Amino acid sequence: MSQSMNKALKKLLLAAGLMSVTATGFAASAAPLYEADVNLQDRVSLQRGARTFVNFCLSCHSAAFSRFSRVAKDLDIPEPVVAENMMFVTDKIGNTMTAAMRGPDAETWFGVPPPDLSVVARARGADWLYTFLLTFYQDPARPTGVNNVAFRDTAMPHVLWELQGVQRPVYKAAAGHDGTSTQVLDGFEVAIPGRQTAAEYRQTVADLVNFLVYLGEPAQLHRYRIGAIVIIFLFGFLVLAYQLKKEYWNDVH
DSSP, X not given: OOHHHHHHHHHXXXXXXXXXXXXXXXXXXOSOOOOOOOOTTOHHHHHHHHXXXXXXXXXXXXXXXXXXXXXXXXXXXXXXXXXXXXXXXXXXXXXXEOOSSOHHHHHHHHSSOOOOOTTHHHHHOHHHHHHHHHOEEXXXXXXTSEEESSSTTOSOOOTTHHHHEEEEEEEEXXXXXXXXXXXXXXXXXXXXXXXXXXXXXXXHHHHHHHHHHHHHOTHHHHHHHHHHHHHHHHHHHHHHHHHHHHHHHHHHO
């Protein structure tokens, strides 16, 4: 077998492996999803989400398809504020949003390198992200001490536990199709309180998901405004065209 064919075969096997991993990851999210209330017109929510992302996510996860300067411009955050509160000392305003943690170190500590989050909202969906961040629960059998309803046996620790606290699962008995009784998840109860109430934490997660949706397609903010202008223009042109049509046919008749 030639060297070029060997390389092509390796690439094909790698792609197949990645597809199987992706399929496994999505199969793990078969639980009912909570509905995320995404509103990209809410700039305050996007700004709060950006703050949460930088404080809790950017240490491990990059958003390498987005730049600090673009976020500052789109979300109406002054660049000095971004530089002081959202960037590491070595970052420049035009830099991409790269993680502080080195990939090899992350792979050693967590078993897998944390993925880039630039398009995670487009890949997973806003509802999946919202559910994932709300449903970490205590599981002593896991290396991180927690598990997740949306992504079972996830390697990610619950980085927002100080805000939400630690919750333990509550199960109830349910009859299966064959008549046997099985234990199913009925909800959660607080094991260790967090700094935020349940409502406050849900809002924090909603803001973070809102920001991640924006990261997946920043042009949405501009497209909505341009779309409104185009619709107004087309409506005005329709009125003008109708008047021209009436004037033309008046002369014909």
